[in-house]
Amino acid sequence: MAPSISLAYRMRLLHKPLSGQRKMYLAAVVLLLLILAAWWAWEWWPRPPLPAGTVAAGTVKPRQTIRTGFLPNWDQVALQEMERQAAKYPHNLWLEGPTYRRQVAFTFDDGPSEYTGALLDVLKKHGVKATFFFMGQNMELRPWAVERAWREGHTLGNHTYTHPHLAGVDSTTFWDDEIGKTQATFKRMLGWEPAMMRPPYGEISDAQIEDLGRHGIKVILWSLDTQDWNKNRMLFGKHNIERSVQDHMHEEAILLMHDGGGKRAKTVAAVDALIPWLKAGGYEFVTVDALLGLPAQPRAPQAKAASAPQ
Numbered sequence: 677m678a679p680s681i682s683l684a685y686r687m688r689l690l691h692k693p694l695s696g697q698r699k700m701y702l703a704a705v706v707l708l709l710l711i712l713a714a715w716w717a718w719e720w721w722p723r724p725p726l727p728a729g730t731v732a733a734g735t736v737k738p739r740q741t742i743r744t745g746f747l748p749n750w751d752q753v754a755l756q757e758m759e760r761q762a763a764k765y766p767h768n769l770w771l772e773g774p775t776y777r778r779q780v781a782f783t784f785d786d787g788p789s790e791y792t793g794a795l796l797d798v799l800k801k802h803g804v805k806a807t808f809f810f811m812g813q814n815m816e817l818r819p820w821a822v823e824r825a826w827r828e829g830h831t832l833g834n835h836t837y838t839h840p841h842l843a844g845v846d847s848t849t850f851w852d853d854e855i856g857k858t859q860a861t862f863k864r865m866l867g868w869e870p871a872m873m874r875p876p877y878g879e880i881s882d883a884q885i886e887d888l889g890r891h892g893i894k895v896i897l898w899s900l901d902t903q904d905w906n907k908n909r910m911l912f913g914k915h916n917i918e919r920s921v922q923d924h925m926h927e928e929a930i931l932l933m934h935d936g937g938g939k940r941a942k943t944v945a946a947v948d949a950l951i952p953w954l955k956a957g958g959y960e961f962v963t964v965d966a967l968l969g970l971p972a973q974p975r976a977p978q979a980k981a982a983s984a985p986q
């Protein structure tokens with residue numbers, strides 16, 4: 677029978693003494709496997725928590741910077757442009773907290789989406805408060821998620837109504853169709869308007885920053901982009917999100933993540949894994965308004981607890 681003949685043939689091959697060329701070939705394969713194993717261990721071995729910082733907590737940072745690298749061809753604003761705007765508008769546009777307290781602000785864009793509930797569950801499980809930059813048109817689809825995020829103590833901000841590239845938008849459209857329209861959506865759903873906004877793609881003109889300033893709205897960018905929006909980096913599950921945080925973590929970081937705009941199960945899983953790692957490194961989780969010392973948003977009225985003792 678064919679299979680047994682083939683097996684016998686293979687057995688003969690195995691017992692044949694190896695020629696010099698075959699030995700070289702075998703050695704090359706073994707070496708390659710060793711290199712792969714070493715790479716795997718280096719890449720996947722759990723990272724130890726970060727050691728304590730060396731700068732005094734109250735020291736003011738000389739300038740605001742973005743720690744993660746620029747990915748070309750992905751519609752991103754040049755990092756230097758965001759850093760230029762942070763330097764030009766120190767009270768109206770932020771990349772990170774101003775000093776070196778061991779605090780971190782998780783921020784989530786593009787929601788609410790079908791993943792927001794799962795993310796809120798994870799944050800609740802760990803007792804962590806985060807900041808959500810919601811899109812107006814998504815708030816209309818999931819008003820219950822907006823309400824829940826507020827009730828659970830998270831800070832909410834404006835991420836425009838339709839997620840356009842703002843730099844090309846005229847001033848009337850900017851306010852009437854995007855920023856103001858989303859502010860009005862908040863007002864209608866929750867009774868107040870947020871004092872923070874995040875521009876889609878980090879793209880905003882100087883004139884628009886000034887316009888928002890006149891409305892009392894701060895522009896919040898980020899100092900650490902987890903790049904969870906990048907499909908190419910998501911091939912290994914939550915791993916690359918974790919690593920981008922672990923490799924670039926710093927005091928008073930503002931972390932960019934997404935609960936909307938695509939499949940976000942990996943982001944939710946990464947948050948679940950990162951919170952214990954950051955806690956072990958001595959990090960405290962704060963909302964962006966608390967991190968920057970901005971006035972807090974109105975607190976949600978406490979729902980009457982049905983299980984309260986009578």
Ligand SMILES: [Zn+2]
Pocket residue numbers: 785786835839875876877
């Ligand atoms: Zn966005």
